[in-house]
Amino acid sequence: MAEPNPKPNLLVRLRGSFEHTPRTLLLLFRSAKLATITLFVLTLAAAVLPLGVAYAGKAIVDAVAAHSREATLRWVLVELALVAALALVQRGMGLLRSLIGARLGLDINGAILEKALTLELRHFEEPQVYDQLTRARREASSRPLAMVTETFGIVQSLVTLAGYGALLFRWSGFAVLALALASLPGAIAEVKLGNLAFRLRNWRSPEARKLNYLEYVLANDAHAKEVKLFGIGQVLLERYRALGEKFYREDRALAVQRAGLGWGLSLLGTGAFYACYASMALGAARGDLTLGDLVLYGISFRQGQQAFQSILSSLGGMYEHNLYMSNLFSYLAIPTNDGASAPKIALPDAAKREVEGDEAGREQGIRFEGVSFRYPGQEKLALAKLDLFVPRGQSVALVGHNGAGKTTLIKLLTRLYAPTEGRILLDGKDLAAWDLDALRRRIGVVFQDYNRYQLTARENVGFGSTPHMEDADRLSRAITRGGAEEVLATLPSGLDTQLGRWFKDGTELSGGQWQKVALARAFMREEADVLVLDEPTAALDAEAEHAVFERFRKLAEGRTTFVVSHRFPTVRMADRILVIDGGRVIEEGTHAELVAKDGRYARMFALQAEGYR
Numbered sequence: 001m002a003e004p005n006p007k008p009n010l011l012v013r014l015r016g017s018f019e020h021t022p023r024t025l026l027l028l029f030r031s032a033k034l035a036t037i038t039l040f041v042l043t044l045a046a047a048v049l050p051l052g053v054a055y056a057g058k059a060i061v062d063a064v065a066a067h068s069r070e071a072t073l074r075w076v077l078v079e080l081a082l083v084a085a086l087a088l089v090q091r092g093m094g095l096l097r098s099l100i101g102a103r104l105g106l107d108i109n110g111a112i113l114e115k116a117l118t119l120e121l122r123h124f125e126e127p128q129v130y131d132q133l134t135r136a137r138r139e140a141s142s143r144p145l146a147m148v149t150e151t152f153g154i155v156q157s158l159v160t161l162a163g164y165g166a167l168l169f170r171w172s173g174f175a176v177l178a179l180a181l182a183s184l185p186g187a188i189a190e191v192k193l194g195n196l197a198f199r200l201r202n203w204r205s206p207e208a209r210k211l212n213y214l215e216y217v218l219a220n221d222a223h224a225k226e227v228k229l230f231g232i233g234q235v236l237l238e239r240y241r242a243l244g245e246k247f248y249r250e251d252r253a254l255a256v257q258r259a260g261l262g263w264g265l266s267l268l269g270t271g272a273f274y275a276c277y278a279s280m281a282l283g284a285a286r287g288d289l290t291l292g293d294l295v296l297y298g299i300s301f302r303q304g305q306q307a308f309q310s311i312l313s314s315l316g317g318m319y320e321h322n323l324y325m326s327n328l329f330s331y332l333a334i335p336t337n338d339g340a341s342a343p344k345i346a347l348p349d350a351a352k353r354e355v356e357g358d359e360a361g362r363e364q365g366i367r368f369e370g371v372s373f374r375y376p377g378q379e380k381l382a383l384a385k386l387d388l389f390v391p392r393g394q395s396v397a398l399v400g401h402n403g404a405g406k407t408t409l410i411k412l413l414t415r416l417y418a419p420t421e422g423r424i425l426l427d428g429k430d431l432a433a434w435d436l437d438a439l440r441r442r443i444g445v446v447f448q449d450y451n452r453y454q455l456t457a458r459e460n461v462g463f464g465s466t467p468h469m470e471d472a473d474r475l476s477r478a479i480t481r482g483g484a485e486e487v488l489a490t491l492p493s494g495l496d497t498q499l500g501r502w503f504k505d506g507t508e509l510s511g512g513q514w515q516k517v518a519l520a521r522a523f524m525r526e527e528a529d530v531l532v533l534d535e536p537t538a539a540l541d542a543e544a545e546h547a548v549f550e551r552f553r554k555l556a557e558g559r560t561t562f563v564v565s566h567r568f569p570t571v572r573m574a575d576r577i578l579v580i581d582g583g584r585v586i587e588e589g590t591h592a593e594l595v596a597k598d599g600r601y602a603r604m605f606a607l608q609a610e611g612y613r
């Protein structure tokens with residue numbers, strides 16, 4: 001989002017206050033059509049009724065002054081009816097606002113999350129986008145409603161103001177002008193401070209995220225063990241407090257400024273009111289005004305002034321809400337290359353065949369052509385000029401030191417990232433040209449940091465292929481292939497057991513058991529002919545890992561497989577081993593060839609073999 005201009009002038013700010021109003025109202029209208037219309041009608045009623053009440057008040061006083069019992073009673077009843085109607089309207093508005101707020105919050109949060117699904121991995125790793133997302137989510141349920149309430153409030157105040165203005169005008173045009181002028185300074189101050197408050201929150205958005213993070217580390221089960229054993233709780237808490245205190249001081253300064261200025265400037269309005277009131281009272285004493293008129297003008301003046309002030313101070317609020325909405329809308333408009341975010345346009349048949357890659361005569365396999373990759377904001381290349389061809393059906397193992405670039409290669413292969421340079425072809429077709437869904441269907445992956453869904457075992461496995469979540473045969477095949485049968489056998493409600501500790505009656509699994517579930521999830525993708533295991537077996541003991549890979553190899557027969565592992569019993573099973581270092585392939589061949597070569601691989605192998613002795 002573009003940072004707000006540090007010193008926008010009042011007019012710019014005024015325009016900025018309404019920039020996103022139409023789009024927000026449209027959102028509202030789409031979310032809750034009937035409720036919006038009703039709210040608008042009630043808003044108009046709430047604007048007009050107080051005028052009636054004021055007029056009835058005047059009529060009562062005049063009737064009393066004329067000693068008319070009947071007229072007095074009649075007007076009291078009229079006022080009662082109007083006040084009752086006003087109360088009803090206000091209740092109705094409150095109800096509608098809370099309903100609309102809930103509906104709008106749900107829809108907007110839904111849209112934010114839907115957009116998050118289409119963001120690419122790199123977006124989640126960009127602090128700016130992440131801040132935008134966090135800001136959008138944090139206030140999604142309150143801001144849009146506040147904006148709508150404020151807009152309607154302005155309409156209401158305008159109508160009320162026009163009514164009181166008309167009533168007052170009968171007495172003195174000068175008074176109307178005084179009413180407006182006396183409210184102006186306070187309102188301008190409000191607009192300015194509102195802008196300051198927004199910018200304060202925006203500036204500290206990264207710090208606010210840090211505050212949330214500290215809170216999360218301090219109060220979350222995954223971190224509790226280390227936090228206790230290393231005794232880092234106190235250090236983190238102190239940091240949390242220090243940051244929290246800084247926020248508090250900033251907020252306090254602003255609040256004090258707001259209250260002080262507000263009070264000082266409202267005195268001006270009050271002074272103007274009493275000056276006019278005195279002049280009206282003197283007029284009444286002289287007999288120029290009836291007592292009823294005095295009451296009516298007094299009320300009109302005060303209420304009108306309030307309405308005017310509330311319009312102007314609403315502008316300050318509107319400015320803030322608009323800045324929030326602009327953050328939301330620009331987040332929603334983040335361009336993504338991901339096919340998932342592109343509008344789904346039906347491809348003509350010929351083009352479809354192209355992207356599905358089933359044309360005869362094309363090479364079968366995966367080709368890296370001069371592929372380089374640099375993470376956003378990094379100087380160093382994580383992969384440098386990689387050329388590689390893996391024919392369909394080959395099993396490839398990637399080995400190399402930590403940070404060598406193995407996972408990066410997998411991320412590019414699965415199109416989580418696009419190469420900075422060069423291209424990757426699957427069956428002769430650039431990955432970028434593939435329909436993303438078709439591509440993802442062909443690839444089954446388990447990463448080292450696979451997810452542990454705090455959901456049922458059925459969902460944990462079934463998520464591997466959501467269209468087949470209810471397919472009992474497929475689930476059971478996947479569980480067998482992943483080696484998770486024993487895990488399932490120990491679960492109290494079988495597939496319907498809630499896993500994890502977050503929710504009631506959840507069964508927590510061991511690291512190795514979770515891994516087997518994750519493997520079973522990957523095996524749900526029966527159509528996938530490219531299988532990737534990026535060290536998902538690290539929590540398994542060496543024997544179990546070996547067993548998993550033996551089974552994996554058998555099951556993967558005829559498919560292309562990529563395995564990242566630091567364990568040689570696993571690595572040596574592959575048809576082809578790639579030794580990666582500094583983002584390049586420095587050696588390749590079968591286990592026997594590489595050992596014979598007596599290079600890096602042979603050294604790494606000897607070292608590990610020693611460890612096992």
Ligand SMILES: Nc1ncnc2c1ncn2[C@@H]1O[C@H](COP(=O)(O)OP(=O)(O)OP(=O)(O)O)[C@@H](O)[C@H]1O
Pocket residue numbers: 125375376378382400401402403404405406407408409
């Ligand atoms: N999201 C990221 N943003 C920036 N740099 C990254 C990111 N992920 C990895 N890197 C960097 O890219 C390089 C390659 O990392 P990669 O994860 O591919 O290594 P790896 O070979 O899989 O290591 P390991 O065996 O530890 O898993 C490293 O220098 C790492 O610091």
